[in-house]
Amino acid sequence: MIEPYSKKKHIYQAGAKLFHEKGYAATSMRELATQVQLEVSSLYSHINSKEQILQAVCFDVVKQFADGIETIFGDTHSAKQKLKDIIELHLKIITENQTNFNVFNKEYIHMSEPKLSEFLKLKKEYEKKFISILKEGIKLGHFKNLDPVFIMKTLFNSMTWVHEYYKPNKGVDLDMINKSMYKLLISGIKKKN
Amino acid sequence: MIEPYSKKKHIYQAGAKLFHEKGYAATSMRELATQVQLEVSSLYSHINSKEQILQAVCFDVVKQFADGIETIFGDTHSAKQKLKDIIELHLKIITENQTNFNVFNKEYIHMSEPKLSEFLKLKKEYEKKFISILKEGIKLGHFKNLDPVFIMKTLFNSMTWVHEYYKPNKGVDLDMINKSMYKLLISGIKKKN
DNA sequence: GTCTATACGATGATAGAC
């Protein structure tokens, strides 16, 4: 293996899993220690604090969003194509980081300052680019004339649950989810006649 | 006042607010006591446990959903009209119970058995009625032929954030949100040409 | 109903031996 087995990584992953299942505040270091078969105190040879694990997860995910939107934002496609790419980006991140995305989405609030503000800043920058793409599409008359913030929030939240649905070994793959979600979000529930 | 001031109700409301702001597990009884200007021990003259507050909130909201969908399910409207009513029901519950809805949506997991199972049963029953309405609309060719579970989950989550947007004193009222959301969900982001 | 006092287990984190 290029990447050698790392106990540190193991602790981070087990931590994220517990945060996902029970919530950050309800997860104890003792439980995490049990999961990775160490005594509690031994954890601290690998990490500095419980919150450090949360920070790593949240920043990892928010950076994936930031990088993704920067690429989309920077290229020369139409607003319509960019929106399609954004939906694809979301679904890719959510399905590829099921555990981490959930922690990012629900538990970030438990970070303390100054990390919390740093995190929120990255999130805000992402949203600004998202909104400006929506604005462009509205201006060009391709998207409905609704508040872009309203559209963005609706879109973002509409996709937050898909990790529950994603079962790649049972025939529910990313491509199928992409197509269904795109149809639903772009042209709505109503069937054309 | 018809409804006399009740310290018990005050405690429940303050509790829900804290659960909403900090999460159930991260909220302490000491903090709640401070909020309602009592000593911790005095709280227990009004409530039996912290979890009791969570239970009250979660069951209150899930019953609003259950009652609402039963009415919609039982009447003679078309599937299209029923779906419109469901969207309206969601938005009404979310905006009228901003704090409680959030706790219901994010913190229910912290209930212990057997209350948790009881709660999940009510939620499931609600979802079944929702799905059967979607199935009917699909069968009649009014809705797109997508997995009704996929549609339901997307719809539900797309609306979970609107309490952040609802500012009735600043011109953002329920009627406006209803119209925007209906447009967006039924016919999508794409503008007709 | 509210208080003071307290029970007592769980919490995140550290010290120091090996």
Place this chain on the structure above:
DNA sequence: GTCTATCATCGTATAGAC
């Protein structure tokens, strides 16, 4: 790096005086 032992604090909840 891992352990045992321990710390200080906080958690929910109770007992009993007033």
